[in-house]
Amino acid sequence: MSMSFRVVGLFFIVLSFFTGVGLAFVTNNEAVSVNTDSSLYQKISEEKSKYELEAEDAKIDSVWKKTPGIVGRRVDVEASYKNMKKKGTYDPKKLVFKLIKPDVSLTDLPPSPIYRGHPDKVAVSFLINVSWGEEFIPEMIEILNKHQVKATFFIDGAFANDFTDLVQMIEEEGHTIGSHGYRHKDMAKMTKADAEANLTQADEILFALTKEKIRYFAPPSGSYNDGTVEVAHEMGMETILWTVDTIDWKKPTEAVLLSRVMNKLHNGATILMHPTQVTVDSLPDLIEGIQKEGYRIAALPRLLSEER
DSSP states (O other): OOHHHHHHHHHHHHHHHHHOEEEEEEETTEEEEEETTSHHHHHHHHHGGGTOBOOBOOEEETTTEEEOOBOEEEEOHHHHHHHHHTTTSOOGGGOOEEEEOOSSOGGGSOSOOBOOSOTTOOEEEEEEEESSOGGGHHHHHHHHHHTTOOOEEEEOHHHHHHOHHHHHHHHHTTOEEEEOOSSSOOGGGSOHHHHHHHHHHHHHHHHHHHOSOOOEEOOGGGOOOHHHHHHHHHTTOEEBOOSEEOOGGGOOOHHHHHHHHHTTOOTTOEEEEOSOHHHHHHHHHHHHHHHHTTOEEOOHHHHTSSOO
């Protein structure tokens, strides 16, 4: 830094101290002064606490186990002033925020299953476990695409080996692919070594088809033990369970399926389903109903992210 630049910088610091005029922003080589004594600047400073949110760390909850954190935000008073200065009136819609990341993320936590997203996130996610029902998958994909909804398909390794075209279709349409283990075994009855062999077999098949690292694992029937979760963690996968179950494999009516979901919707919900006829028939109304309640239907990586 040149001596002349430092002198100029010092001048502005001294000037701001004695006059109340803040340091300048430089945009396209033009200095934009900030008058910290102006009524507009003071109004922003007084109102900012109403719009600020604290960041929350990821944690292991006693009930919900591994729970994502969420970003906080602070009002950038100077940038907000600059945004409102042209009209000279206070407008909360023109507030500018700085995002504050949590200190602890999901990846910092020890092995533990995940049931839901952060409870402040007004979003839900579809989890589709696949070890049968191949005849229904193309239509499910078509409906999801029509409504611009992304889901997570947890695919059994043996199913993937038999229906490679369907796995590639799911991947090509932008949906997330997770592991459902190999041959729908009860993971709770496995040793840690057996669980590792099972997940590795499924992982190799899914990676060969997608060329993507598998990041999520859904244990068949939700059955697992600590060793299962530890192995998935060591393989770079989060163990995913659910908070809302369609129980579609029991072939309920459309009305019953819709009621099961709509009556249990909540922030961060994970909604379990399978490729069945009733799911296909219910899916359009289910998507529209969830969205009318004000929820975004987000892909699992987005639901579990720290963004609001």
